[in-house]
Amino acid sequence: MNPALSPILLAGFAIRPLPLAGLQPLLNIAMRTMKARHSDVFERLAGVGDLVFLIDPTDLPFAFELNPSTKTPTLKAVKVGDRRADHINACICGPLLSLLALLEGRVDGDALFFSRELVFEGDTEAVLALRNAVDGADINILTDALSPLGPLAAPLGKLVQRGQNLFARMNSDLNTLAQSVRMPVERRVQAQSADIHELNERVDDVNRKIRRAVKDKS
DSSP states (O other): OOOOSOHHHHHHHHHTTSOGGGGHHHHHHHHHHHHHHOHHHHHHTGGGOSOOEEEEETTSSSEEEEEOOSSSOEEEEEOOOOTTOTTOOEEEEEOHHHHHHHHHTOSOHHHHHHTTSSEEEEOHHHHHHHHHHHTTSOOOHHHHHHGGGGGGHHHHHHHHHHHHHHHHHHHHHHHHHHHHHHHHHHHHHHHHHHHHHHHHHHHHHHHHHHHHHHHHHO
8 A cells, every 4th residue: 555645654754763662662651541541442352362463554664563452452563574474363554544543433444444545454353353342432542642641631632732733734735735746647647548548449440451351352
């Protein structure tokens, strides 16, 4: 999957040289918070065995290995490697914002998969189990992330919301830029396709005339 031009893609290029180990403390806090605030998600997965998922945001230079174990759930940042590794039950990949929207239940998961905005490999039942577990869990990434900060959560939340508005404007501007670059290329491709189609019709017409001439002589 080729990621679209977006602020997340550009940020991914900027953080590519950084070691993944620096993310692990934040990911550990995120999983502890998730376990404390949404224990029902992990309880729903308790009956399907020890599953491991590779969550691969296509606009970031790394992926996340998720083990939603009821006792000790873990989330690790990993390099994007072989999605068919023995310990990986399933891989879900797509743009980061689409993955987050799916986690928060803001979009129809079936629609994302059918449109190929999100794709998965591996155990279909494992993917369905994960999707059903988060469905209706009322997860809010921003609220959950800021909850450990106590009284600081509200003012920081307002700052983050302003950042989200800025991100939305940047994303819109980058989409406009991408379209302005892509449209001339698409026009040339369409023109070339039309030329090829016309050429094929001419070749077919010549072939028909040749076959007709041969038939008349015989």
